[in-house]
Amino acid sequence: MDNLTAGKLFLVPTPIGNLEDMTFRAIRVLKEADVILAEDTRTSAPLLKHFGIDKKAYAHHQHNEHQASAEIVRFLKEGKKVALISDAGTPAISDPGFLLVRTALQNGLDVECLPGATAFVPALVNSGLPADAFVFEGFLPVKKGRHTRLKKLAEEERTIVLYESPHRLLKALEEFMEVMGADRQASVSRELTKLYEETVRGTLTEIKSHFENNILKGEFVICIAGKAEEKKAKKHYDSDR
Incomplete structure (x- = not known):
């Protein structure tokens, strides 16, 4: 697979309480993402709206991450930018994300974790x-x-x-x-x-x-x-x- 044409998986930390802790870079990555995955779309919707990110988020949580990972890898291989957020803090830290990261890496895809909030x-x-x-x-x-x-x-x-x-x-x-x-x-x-x-x-x-x-x-x-x-x-x- 040509990594120049492949997409990238971004793990994007979100505030653990205070919305002022959202970084400029996190907002930019979410605005540029082709697909946004969220632990709970009901929780992420107000956050995305607050920062003017007019995109639908798709659920990615502990109950569907095994099945969903294969489809997300397909998106990445098609060249899409995929951003994963959890309800609060950094994805994969006591939250969903580890399985998706491992699957992406096993498929030779790029993964990038932004620095940010974690409790x-x-x-x-x-x-x-x-x-x-x-x-x-x-x-x-x-x-x-x-x-x-x-x-x-x-x-x-x-x-x-x-x-x-x-x-x-x-x-x-x-x-x-x-x-x-x-x-x-x-x-x-x-x-x-x-x-x-x-x-x-x-x-x-x-x-x-x-x-x-x-x-x-x-x-x-x-x-x-x-x-x-x-x-x-x-x-x-x-x-x-």
């Missing part, structure tokens, strides 16, 4: 925990394999970054306290870039206490100190006694 980066930087080395876990398994994964993470020496939903937050904090210790330092951010953005820092016990007495709304990013950081903090505390 875990500001949450990590705001946490006050080491950000020079970290492990991003996304959403942990809900049931099968969850406890095994938590036990492995308890031994992780880098800062741990996870996503969690509102209705599972308190239970998740309880589980972290059980396997990592109630005094493990952590940070929880919610509603990032929005009007009621909040970041709570402290021990897992302190954070759980805070959210037991406050409304649980929005998507949550949890950052937990790695085991090495806990050892360092304890050593510093002991030396000051």
